[in-house]
Amino acid sequence: MPTLSEVARHAGVTPATVSNVLRNRGRVGATTRQRVLDAVQALGYRPHLAARALAEGRAPTLALMVSSIANPFYPEFALAVERAARTSGHFVIICNTNEDPLSGRAYLEQIAGTLSEGVLVTNANLDFADLHTTEARGTPVVLCMWERPAEPPGLPCVAVDFRRAGELAGLHLLELGHRRIGAIVGSKASGIHAARYEGFVDALRTAGVPKARVKHAADTIQGGYAAARALLESDPKLTAIFATNNLPALGAMHAAADLGLNVPADLSVIGITDIQLARESRPALTTVAVPTVEVAELAVTLLRELIESSYGQQAAGRGTARVPMRTASSPELVVRASTGAPRSR
Amino acid sequence: MPTLSEVARHAGVTPATVSNVLRNRGRVGATTRQRVLDAVQALGYRPHLAARALAEGRAPTLALMVSSIANPFYPEFALAVERAARTSGHFVIICNTNEDPLSGRAYLEQIAGTLSEGVLVTNANLDFADLHTTEARGTPVVLCMWERPAEPPGLPCVAVDFRRAGELAGLHLLELGHRRIGAIVGSKASGIHAARYEGFVDALRTAGVPKARVKHAADTIQGGYAAARALLESDPKLTAIFATNNLPALGAMHAAADLGLNVPADLSVIGITDIQLARESRPALTTVAVPTVEVAELAVTLLRELIESSYGQQAAGRGTARVPMRTASSPELVVRASTGAPRSR
DNA sequence: GTGAAAGCGCTAACAG
DNA sequence: CTGTTAGCGCTTTCAC
Numbered sequence A, B: 001m002p003t004l005s006e007v008a009r010h011a012g013v014t015p016a017t018v019s020n021v022l023r024n025r026g027r028v029g030a031t032t033r034q035r036v037l038d039a040v041q042a043l044g045y046r047p048h049l050a051a052r053a054l055a056e057g058r059a060p061t062l063a064l065m066v067s068s069i070a071n072p073f074y075p076e077f078a079l080a081v082e083r084a085a086r087t088s089g090h091f092v093i094i095c096n097t098n099e100d101p102l103s104g105r106a107y108l109e110q111i112a113g114t115l116s117e118g119v120l121v122t123n124a125n126l127d128f129a130d131l132h133t134t135e136a137r138g139t140p141v142v143l144c145m146w147e148r149p150a151e152p153p154g155l156p157c158v159a160v161d162f163r164r165a166g167e168l169a170g171l172h173l174l175e176l177g178h179r180r181i182g183a184i185v186g187s188k189a190s191g192i193h194a195a196r197y198e199g200f201v202d203a204l205r206t207a208g209v210p211k212a213r214v215k216h217a218a219d220t221i222q223g224g225y226a227a228a229r230a231l232l233e234s235d236p237k238l239t240a241i242f243a244t245n246n247l248p249a250l251g252a253m254h255a256a257a258d259l260g261l262n263v264p265a266d267l268s269v270i271g272i273t274d275i276q277l278a279r280e281s282r283p284a285l286t287t288v289a290v291p292t293v294e295v296a297e298l299a300v301t302l303l304r305e306l307i308e309s310s311y312g313q314q315a316a317g318r319g320t321a322r323v324p325m326r327t328a329s330s331p332e333l334v335v336r337a338s339t340g341a342p343r344s345r
Numbered sequence C: 001g002t003g004a005a006a007g008c009g010c011t012a013a014c015a016g
Numbered sequence D: 001c002t003g004t005t006a007g008c009g010c011t012t013t014c015a016c
Helices: A004-011 A015-023 A030-043 A049-056 A073-087 A101-111 A128-136 A162-176 A194-206 A221-234 A246-258 A276-280 A292-312 B004-011 B015-023 B030-043 B049-056 B073-087 B101-111 B128-136 B162-176 B194-206 B221-234 B246-258 B276-280 B292-312
Strands: A061-066 A091-096 A118-121 A141-146 A157-159 A181-186 A213-217 A240-243 A268-272 A286-289 A325-327 A332-334 B061-066 B091-096 B118-121 B141-146 B157-159 B181-186 B213-217 B240-243 B268-272 B286-289 B325-327 B332-334
Touching (some): A004 A015, A049 B049, A061 A073, A061 A101, A073 A091, A073 A292, A073 B073, A073 B091, A091 A101, A091 B073, A101 A128, A118 A128, A128 A141, A157 A292, A162 A194, A162 A240, A162 A268, A162 A286, A162 A332, A181 A194, A181 A221, A181 A246, A213 A221, A240 A246, A246 A268, A246 A276, A292 A325, B004 B015, B004 B030, B015 B030, B061 B073, B061 B101, B073 B091, B073 B292, B101 B128, B118 B128, B118 B292, B128 B141, B141 B292, B157 B292, B162 B194, B162 B240, B162 B268, B162 B286, B162 B332, B181 B194, B181 B221, B181 B246, B213 B221, B221 B240, B221 B246, B246 B268, B246 B276, B292 B325
Parallel strands (some): A061 A091, A061 A118, A118 A141, A141 A157, A157 A325, A181 A240, A240 A268, A268 A286, B061 B091, B061 B118, B118 B141, B141 B157, B157 B325, B181 B213, B181 B240, B240 B268, B268 B286
Antiparallel strands (some): A091 B091, B286 B332
């Protein structure tokens, strides 16, 4: 592979000049510039990104921490991030923590600041302390789906109003006339579904509808299946089920089918987030969509800004700076086929 | 961030020595080694990967080219690759071509050899010429799912016997007693489903069963849906449908449902590859699984070997070297609930 | 406008 | 065993 100096030699100039024309830095005469460009063409020169990274003190890559692939939401989000990163000139290294905080830490230890100049975090089951450490070391970190805009975390983030999402789901069910509703809430441990559930509960309370039965479940189809069965067995009169996520909602639909219940005639089902699967299930799942692509874009933009400013002011005024937060636009109800008016029974 | 020389100074040795203990290169006295290790600890030193990449002339990253996310198979495979790469000490940069060869080329232009020392290619709709170019430039390329072991492509690859997969699907249907079978074959353009279909046809022919009706379809649920409807309308007596991929198979199940057909009582459906979706559809899809994880591992291993040898023999004997190919173990039938004996009608 | 020179952080011979 | 000496390929002041 040809190097910068080879190009320089070929063009009869010095490496500095070549570098200048390539990056539109400094002033270069029109004819010299052309000569350099020709040489680049002739030799098929391509800048060595690792070398450039070293010289510039910054690598053109971002690390994206994801927890697993079991939930199709993450790959979908990952691709959205890749697109956003690409338009900002970054490459993305995909770091699968596989739900293991240690694995996540190992990734951060290795590449944060040494191979990637920023870190994006999806719900990756990471140790927050590790994230603070990498931030303290000078590598910006952005959380991608912070669930409660009202309570900023200690790290920069893109917030999504998941409380509102839960509320919208609740309102939809109420409007349809449901009064006896069950709820499937994602695993308590991660606490990530708390806001969604809160919003849902608020909607019911405001409407004066009795609180729903709740069942916690793993964020999987199976988890939702089991939870829905339990819910329906303990209260066969339920006319609707709200799930804080799509996979459990899908599981609930399966459970309904196995119990001989028709969705939505006998049982309405609604979820949150809008993955491809939701569009393609039978019946298609009604859900509250969160603006995934927008979140990815906001996150990448925010990360870039943090990166930029971290190069500017070397840890200046760190203590006083407020932790930045961007809020994505509001979730939106997507009505499909899994919800309808309750059949009187 | 502390540097190697800072560690060296702290430990009262030279950078070279630190480097040696860190990489277990050269001989270092036990006490010196300990002193260095202590300094590393004390300073919280972490090697700068970009700098190392430049010095070594090789980056610890692999590029994974994928075409899209519409088909959940790719993300699933991508994660398998990440796992395999990780155990071989590599990071993976995810390159989404988005079905656009130009986008793929841009990726290759930029990072092949300059930021990543190897390229893994899934069915990414790339221009083969671009791949050959990057290979000629000295960056090894490995194709991840070559479909016909009998006809090596011009590039190193991991082959999967998709012909056999099609055959297994056909045999399964035949064994169940089906004689009137429809086939949904993935888009002709990519030609990627040809082998699967061949195997299927061979199975029928060998059994003396009349050739099936064929319908081409996009590799999506919708595509399969439309194809299945067309198939069933043109021949309502079909008792089974074979699809060369999972998404169309799922679509066929939906079509059956809409036509009032019960799967598998009225219509059996079988697909190829085994994505998560297949396990969770209702009824669960019978399919022929290909060893995804194994393919990922073989691909990474092969790529590593190519990388290693490319550093050894600087383009030596390039012309004569045979293009290496690894073959993954045979596809296997996974019987689930979407296939059964044909109901006599 | 262009060149000279220093250096990013690390590795890799080769000396001692 | 450890230190010296060169770079890897590129960027970036700062002179000229």
